[in-house]
Amino acid sequence: MLNLSEGIAVPRDGEVLVVDGIRSSLQTFTPEGVIRAVYYSPDREYLDLRGLVSVAEEPKTGALYALSKVDSTVYRLRAVGAQ
Secondary structure, three states: OOOOEEEEEOOOOOOEEEEEOOOOEEEEEOOOOOEEEEEOOOOOOOOOOOOEEEEEEOOOOOOEEEEEOOOOEEEEEOOOOOO
């Protein structure tokens, strides 16, 4: 469930990525709006990136990036494991 949706992106796989500004998480949804996954930092219940406001996919490589308004930083995201 989203608490405060901030940014949205639709990568080439068709899933919808949404940044939750309250939970500092990245969530994925099917095109129909069914939640698929919530992404967090290892050993935490949130992404350890303060003030997330946006997410984007680099079209050529599929790399994901997130923007922090608190740190004024763009982060490149990567998978670190699955639960």
